[in-house]
Amino acid sequence: MAQAKTALIIGAGAIGSFYGALLYKAGWQVSVVARSHASIVQQEGYKFESPLGDISWQPHKVYRDASEAVNTFDYVLLCTKVLPQLDRVKLLAPWVGPNTVIALIQNGIDIEAPIANAFPNNPLLSCIAFIAVTRVAPSKVVHKAFGHLKIGGYPINYQQAAEPFAEALIAGGIKADIADDIVAERWLKCVWNTPFNPASVLANGADTLQMLDAPGGEAFIRALMAEVVAVAKAEGHALPEAVIDKNIESTRAMPAYRNSMAIDYLNGRDTETAAILGNVVAIAQRHRLATPRLEAMWALLQIRQEPAQV
Amino acid sequence: MAQAKTALIIGAGAIGSFYGALLYKAGWQVSVVARSHASIVQQEGYKFESPLGDISWQPHKVYRDASEAVNTFDYVLLCTKVLPQLDRVKLLAPWVGPNTVIALIQNGIDIEAPIANAFPNNPLLSCIAFIAVTRVAPSKVVHKAFGHLKIGGYPINYQQAAEPFAEALIAGGIKADIADDIVAERWLKCVWNTPFNPASVLANGADTLQMLDAPGGEAFIRALMAEVVAVAKAEGHALPEAVIDKNIESTRAMPAYRNSMAIDYLNGRDTETAAILGNVVAIAQRHRLATPRLEAMWALLQIRQEPAQV
Numbered sequence: 001m002a003q004a005k006t007a008l009i010i011g012a013g014a015i016g017s018f019y020g021a022l023l024y025k026a027g028w029q030v031s032v033v034a035r036s037h038a039s040i041v042q043q044e045g046y047k048f049e050s051p052l053g054d055i056s057w058q059p060h061k062v063y064r065d066a067s068e069a070v071n072t073f074d075y076v077l078l079c080t081k082v083l084p085q086l087d088r089v090k091l092l093a094p095w096v097g098p099n100t101v102i103a104l105i106q107n108g109i110d111i112e113a114p115i116a117n118a119f120p121n122n123p124l125l126s127c128i129a130f131i132a133v134t135r136v137a138p139s140k141v142v143h144k145a146f147g148h149l150k151i152g153g154y155p156i157n158y159q160q161a162a163e164p165f166a167e168a169l170i171a172g173g174i175k176a177d178i179a180d181d182i183v184a185e186r187w188l189k190c191v192w193n194t195p196f197n198p199a200s201v202l203a204n205g206a207d208t209l210q211m212l213d214a215p216g217g218e219a220f221i222r223a224l225m226a227e228v229v230a231v232a233k234a235e236g237h238a239l240p241e242a243v244i245d246k247n248i249e250s251t252r253a254m255p256a257y258r259n260s261m262a263i264d265y266l267n268g269r270d271t272e273t274a275a276i277l278g279n280v281v282a283i284a285q286r287h288r289l290a291t292p293r294l295e296a297m298w299a300l301l302q303i304r305q306e307p308a309q310v
Numbered sequence: 311m312a313q314a315k316t317a318l319i320i321g322a323g324a325i326g327s328f329y330g331a332l333l334y335k336a337g338w339q340v341s342v343v344a345r346s347h348a349s350i351v352q353q354e355g356y357k358f359e360s361p362l363g364d365i366s367w368q369p370h371k372v373y374r375d376a377s378e379a380v381n382t383f384d385y386v387l388l389c390t391k392v393l394p395q396l397d398r399v400k401l402l403a404p405w406v407g408p409n410t411v412i413a414l415i416q417n418g419i420d421i422e423a424p425i426a427n428a429f430p431n432n433p434l435l436s437c438i439a440f441i442a443v444t445r446v447a448p449s450k451v452v453h454k455a456f457g458h459l460k461i462g463g464y465p466i467n468y469q470q471a472a473e474p475f476a477e478a479l480i481a482g483g484i485k486a487d488i489a490d491d492i493v494a495e496r497w498l499k500c501v502w503n504t505p506f507n508p509a510s511v512l513a514n515g516a517d518t519l520q521m522l523d524a525p526g527g528e529a530f531i532r533a534l535m536a537e538v539v540a541v542a543k544a545e546g547h548a549l550p551e552a553v554i555d556k557n558i559e560s561t562r563a564m565p566a567y568r569n570s571m572a573i574d575y576l577n578g579r580d581t582e583t584a585a586i587l588g589n590v591v592a593i594a595q596r597h598r599l600a601t602p603r604l605e606a607m608w609a610l611l612q613i614r615q616e617p618a619q620v
Binding site: 206216 | 509512513514516517519520521523524525526527529530533566602603605606607608609610612613614615616617618619
């Protein structure tokens with residue numbers, strides 16, 4: 001039997017500890033960096049409620065910070081939010097050795113390039129999580145539904161790095177597949193996220209049906225989606241024509257839903273507006289493409305960040 | 311000496327009681343409708359702090375509601391906010407007789423037609439107030455600066471109604487002038503208000519310099535202003551070419567300023583977004599004119615009003 005693979009989770013919140021649980025269940029040796037809750041996690045591990053059954057697990061090692069860093073991991077999973085003030089390269093650097101595969105399980109558009117540029121010799125896997133999971137205490141996670149992970153190499157496919165990772169997750173109990181074009185998959189996800197998430201924040205936490213049912217609401221969301229589709233196309237990722245109708249229909253078919261960015265906003269936590277909206281606007285501007293509604297939302301969100309002068 | 315003219319103020323808040331004070335000072339017999347604070351106003355009148363000196367005054371009569379209505383006033387001044395849920399025709403009707411001049415001292419675009427249609431035989435004066443005034447208690451008003459009133463007949467000039475009104479206000483101590491095209495004057499004011507007021511609400515009360523200094527902020531405000539100018543032009547009111555530059559420059563020359571709509575919003579009071587933004591969007595749609603940024607703000611504000619479903 002081959003030696004168990006080793007993995008480190010950086011940003012072991014709800015998402016990170018969930019995928020860590022699956023790798024653990026598949027027999028990997030999984031460690032975490034847990035800056036704020038290291039002692040609790042060390043003592044208690046991660047307790048889960050999950051439709052997958054008992055996937056509670058104990059990390060092999062719990063690191064507090066980079067002063068304890070070792071760089072011999074087969075895989076390092078970066079599962080933090082993508083925030084302008086968070087230097088992801090700096091977070092990764094101490095833990096990435098010459099043979100380490102880097103896997104990003106993160107939201108947003110255009111989030112791979114800085115990491116690929118900083119670690120050009122390491123295989124880079126860009127992953128999109130479709131999951132409903134919440135950490136309710138430092139070592140307690142509630143996994144409500146789903147878990148599907150789309151995995152794709154960036155900028156090339158890195159098949160040898162992707163396959164064992166996908167296999168372990170599948171062995172752990174979820175759907176995981178390897179996408180030929182993970183950036184196209186990110187655009188597809190952004191057709192929903194880029195309109196709904198920031199609009200909900202600007203509307204002080206409105207849920208999906210509030211947004212669609214307000215006078216002019218659905219037309220506004222559709223117009224935002226059309227702007228995202230146009231930017232994706234300019235980037236060489238032509239999305240299926242029916243994508244907007246399908247997104248609206250599936251949203252209307254679900255119960256009213258308040259998205260995670262809105263929940264972060266209402267709880268005073270940092271939001272990934274730059275990764276999900278700002279980067280889309282920046283790409284549109286590179287292509288000299290008009291995205292007035294996306295730009296309006298981005299400007300309003302940046303105005304909110306500006307310090308008051310009165 | 312001609313008999314003193316009679317006037318009634320409906321909506322005798324800061325603005326209404328201020329212009330009432332000037333008419334009173336000019337010798338008019340001025341009454342008010344004061345639904346919530348009738349007893350206090352009856353006893354104390356309106357006390358003012360003002361650079362114009364002591365303009366405190368006692369209304370001739372203080373009416374509580376329409377059950378006491380008489381319709382023999384020479385002038386009825388409607389000084390309420392313009393809100394979709396407030397039926398202005400119904401507010402006016404009991405007090406308007408066959409010879410009554412109606413004067414609207416109100417904000418917004420396209421606010422005259424419903425009144426002109428309901429009272430086709432009464433002269434209608436549409437007035438724009440340039441003033442900084444705040445009611446600090448039911449019968450106590452602080453007038454900080456300005457007071458200039460632009461007065462214009464709608465849909466025709468109604469010179470005979472406008473002139474005595476302007477003369478009385480000038481006698482009362484402020485600048486008042488008669489505009490040939492009051493609707494054009496409203497558009498000119500909306501070049502500032504329609505972008506800045508709703509943007510500040512959506513940015514949770516941002517002041518002018520926060521808005522202009524945020525990344526992309528000034529470009530956003532300028533683009534909003536350009537949309538307003540385009541709608542005004544489609545309505546036949548071509549505004550001076552330099553109007554956007556002038557508005558930005560004068561705003562930057564002032565100290566940081568939080569506008570009254572933002573203050574209303576932060577204090578949980580109704581805001582005039584429909585009159586100042588919604589009506590502009592509606593006019594643009596009649597002209598099939600694209601105003602994507604104004605529409606985005608209007609949609610977001612309407613989403614905020616939609617009841618939550620979670």
